[in-house]
Amino acid sequence: MTTTSTSGPLTRRDLLKHAAVGSFALAASHVQSVLAADEKSQPLRVIAYNVYNCTGWPKDRALANKATALGQMPDRFANELALYAPDIINFSESPSEEVAKEIAQGLGMNYVRFPSGGNWPGTLLSRFEIVDPRNVPLVEGERPQDLFTRHWGQATVKLPGGESLVVHSAHLHPSPEPDTRLREIPLMLRSMQKDLDAGRSMLLIGDLNHTPDTKEYKLWIEAGWTDTFTKAGQGNGLTIKADTPERRIDYVMAAGPIAKNIVESRPLFEGAFRTNPTDPESFALSDHLPQLAVFK
Incomplete structure (x- = not known):
């Protein structure tokens, strides 16, 4: 019964x-x-963005200073980025954690912060869960004093369906002389090698401070990374500066299975991300343009 x-x-x-x-x-x-x-x-939408400390560019524009003084910048960044329905965003030259948190909340995102070896921290944001964050994840030893003075961090984003995506957030040294970057990149590749060999889906996002015609770029490609813009972009893809772009130094790179699913990649030379050349008082949110990449 x-x-x-x-x-x-x-x-x-x-x-x-x-x-x-x-x-x-x-x-x-x-x-x-x-x-x-x-x-x-749904497509996975990823943005790499050097945000210039979220102070607006050029800094000498009165309206940029006023917007910063009035505390409007977190809302301005969140609202503009939200138009592109991003799932993952990387900030180079991130603002204070208070401002970064406010932007994350405005976007309904989680975030992790990667401290800088100098004064240029990074922030990784995602509407998905972020786990296992590690700052400067060298295979062995401590961070050399003169390397990773901007930022480099790693975390795992838990995608829908239980898939995991390894994300490296990076901002390499900006010196015109490449020596520092050519010492940074091999250490990063050594740290990435285990996941590359395992065929895991991975992203490398950030301001790498080198153009595609350099030794630094060649190291990434030879290691197995795919430049999403080279794969799916059109034109020259220049990302700096936000008035008249002249160089491509901001990247979303992919490795593993996700690299086969790139459907779009382009800098966002539009909206509040750029200045208005006919208005001497206009300002952009940053001196860089965001780089958007979409994966099916």
Whole structure:
């Protein structure tokens, strides 16, 4: 005889009641499954952005200073970035943690912060869970004093469906002489090698401070990284500066299975990310343009 946990035999009313509750739970479970499947099928949208400390550029523009003084910059950044429905964003030259947190909240995102060896921290933001963050994840030893003075960090983003995406957030040294970057990159590749060999999906996002015609760029490509702009971009893809772009130094690179799914990559030379050349008082959110990459 079937019984409940608290009384005697089930009545017809009990059976109808339990059937209704069960049907509702089944329907709710079905809706959740459909939503999860739909989210998993959506493109993954990634933005690399050197945000210039979120102070606006050029700094001598009165309106930029006023917007900063009025505390408007977090909302301005969040609102402009939200137009592109990003899933993952990387900030180089990140602002204070208070400002970064406010932007993350405005976007409905989680975030982790990567301290700088100098005064240029990084922030990784995602609407998905971020786990296992590590700052300057060298294979062995401590960070050399003269390396990674901007930032380099690693974390794992938990994608819908339980997939994991290893993300390296980086801002390399800006010196015109490449020696420092050519010492930084081999240390980074050594740290990445285990995941590269395992064929894990990985992203390298940030201001790498070198153009595609350099030894530094060649090191990434030879190691197995795919430049999303080279794969799916059009034109020259210049990312700096926000009035008249002249160089491409901001990247979203991919490795592993995700590198086969690149469908779009372009700098966002539009909206509040650029200045208005006909208005001497206009300002951009940063001196860099964001680099957007989309994966199916």
